[in-house]
Amino acid sequence: MKTAALWDIRLRTPRLELRLPTDDELDAFYRVAAAGIHPPDEMPFAIAWTDTLNEADFKAFHRGTWERWTPESWTCNFVTFLDGQPIGSQTIEAAEFASKKAVGTGSWLGQAYQRRGYGTEQRAAVLEFAFAGLGAEAAISGALFPNLPSQRISEKLGYRVTGVSEVSPRAEPIQHYDYRLDRADWRCPIDVGIEALEPALPLFGAA
Numbered sequence: 639m640k641t642a643a644l645w646d647i648r649l650r651t652p653r654l655e656l657r658l659p660t661d662d663e664l665d666a667f668y669r670v671a672a673a674g675i676h677p678p679d680e681m682p683f684a685i686a687w688t689d690t691l692n693e694a695d696f697k698a699f700h701r702g703t704w705e706r707w708t709p710e711s712w713t714c715n716f717v718t719f720l721d722g723q724p725i726g727s728q729t730i731e732a733a734e735f736a737s738k739k740a741v742g743t744g745s746w747l748g749q750a751y752q753r754r755g756y757g758t759e760q761r762a763a764v765l766e767f768a769f770a771g772l773g774a775e776a777a778i779s780g781a782l783f784p785n786l787p788s789q790r791i792s793e794k795l796g797y798r799v800t801g802v803s804e805v806s807p808r809a810e811p812i813q814h815y816d817y818r819l820d821r822a823d824w825r826c827p828i829d830v831g832i833e834a835l836e837p838a839l840p841l842f843g844a845a
């Protein structure tokens with residue numbers, strides 16, 4: 639389907655810009671991931687994709703989200719740019735958004751860019767995009783028990799814990815907090831500019 643309008647969308651925060659990358663920018667984006675997202679002896683993700691990271695699969699994964707996009711099922715992997723260079727990823731995704739009005743999020747930053755508040759800023763940007771831009775009613779997220787920064791971001795932004803589940807990214811079972819943020823509890827802590835969304839709203843099932 640025709641998805642070109644997605645590439646015009648910009649989310650701007652005080653320090654960051656979130657948007658889809660061009661095909662060329664996927665190279666620089668991959669290099670950020672390849673330089674390291676977490677210490678090798680830790681696994682912050684429910685699926686251990688960084689254990690088998692390689693350029694071909696990384697690019698195919700991102701291109702695949704564009705190729706498979708439908709208003710009924712979409713995954714928008716915004717790339718986060720700082721001073722014009724990619725530093726990480728902020729995903730927002732939904733199934734049957736038109737009726738369910740719920741989104742999920744996931745994110746990472748290159749290790750060199752962590753602990754400077756960018757993780758909070760990029761999540762706030764995509765939540766404002768969901769609630770103010772798309773008209774979402776709820777956002778869900780999750781964090782493994784050892785992942786304190788991810789938990790802290792969810793707590794700071796107003797999510798509540800709705801349960802504990804179990805995942806096994808590296809065979810061993812690990813507990814995982816499930817989070818939910820309802821529209822009524824959302825207070826955006828920063829200025830977020832959303833550009834060029836209107837022509838793309840039907841692609842999100844949000845028109």
Ligand SMILES: CC(C)(COP(=O)(O)OP(=O)(O)OC[C@H]1O[C@@H](n2cnc3c(N)ncnc32)[C@H](O)[C@@H]1OP(=O)(O)O)[C@@H](O)C(=O)NCCC(=O)NCCS
Nearest residue numbers: 682745746747752753754755756757758781786787788790
């Ligand atoms: C999770 C992640 C995106 C957070 O981004 P970040 O920019 O490092 O986080 P921030 O700087 O916005 O910090 C968020 C909060 O966590 C706290 N924090 C950050 N690192 C921490 C650590 N190692 N231990 C405890 N608290 C930590 C910060 O102090 C801040 O809380 P505060 O505002 O109360 O001081 C980033 O750490 C990351 O990419 N980690 C690896 C991948 C990952 O875990 N992805 C999420 C999977 S669910």
